[in-house]
Amino acid sequence: MPTLIGSVQRALRLLEAVGSHREGAPAKQLAREAGLPLPTAYHLLRTLTHEGYLRREGGVFVLGAAAQRLAVGGLQQKRRTMILDSLAHFRDAVGAPVYFAVYRDGEIEVVGVSDTPANPACEEWADFRETGHAHAIGQCLLGQLDEEARRDYFDRHPVQPVTPYTVSDMHALEQRIGGFGRMEPVTERQEYLLGTVCAAIPITAGDTAATMAISLPLHLEGRLPYAVDRLRSEVGALLSSLSFSISI
Structure with a gap:
């Protein structure tokens, strides 16, 4: 040895x-x-x-090529570590699970999640990529797309009920998404998972649609506005490290 x-x-x-x-x-x-x-x-x-x-x-x-692949892999790992460190900071600041997601190559991609045993993340019981209409992450990302890109997504992932609270009417959903303010948070209540409320805020990451989100148990719904405001106030300082995720 x-x-x-x-x-x-x-x-x-x-x-x-x-x-x-x-x-x-x-x-x-x-x-x-x-x-x-x-x-x-x-x-x-x-x-x-x-x-x-x-x-x-x-x-x-x-x-050679093998060494270059090692270098790229090391850079990607460094970026992932920076993202997770940033998410952990936000998680501790707001006292809730924090998610970072992007819309890339026509799909919703959750890049990173940070939670704790006391405040676990929302269980992905239905594929996040296919249920963007039902959760705050997806609605926030879809709201940043133009109509053609959004129509392309729904052609591949049709709107359907996920829980009894899911907005399953396409016309109503389009009206809702079209009414989102440019930088306003998006909230949903038990539309993806019963007993859970979520909120997502849009993130400026070049030309890529991105978002950060939080989730809370339904009985803590009253904390959601405070948690969203705290998350928005914290994001700016660490946004540069989060933008690394776009190239992962």
Whole structure:
């Protein structure tokens, strides 16, 4: 095991050395910068090249496709961590589960959720993507779309009852969504899940429709206006970190 760990460490030092040279570098220079004997460096460079982490071009080594995928994956993970940290901040500030969602490629996508055992998130018992007409997240996102994009969504995901409180008449739903103020919160009461009330606020995230939402048990409905106001007041300071989610 120590030998294996040492080999991995040496390989990583070589990758770091290659990554510091945009135009690539020869084996001798990389061995020197990584503090490795030349034969060891040659062996590791050949292995890394064979596995796709490096490419040899004109006598120099440059990062390969596999290394670039690692870099992209690391960036995506960093973004996800920033989003979850932000959501946890909002969750603690409002004392309720917090959701962040976007409308991307014609579908509703919940990017992140933060809750606690004492305040659990709403159970996704019916697919969020297909029931946008029934929950505050979907209604808020659909309200930010133009009529053509909204019609495309409903053509693929027809309006139907989810609970006895769901607005299941398409004309009534369109009137409701069309009446939303540009930056006003959207609320729904037991339309998606019995015993639960939700509210969502629109988020400016470039050209992408986005929203943050909260949910509460029905018996705590009186707290909803305060929680929404608190969420809106907190969002601005951390909006820059939330915008990372758009590229995930």
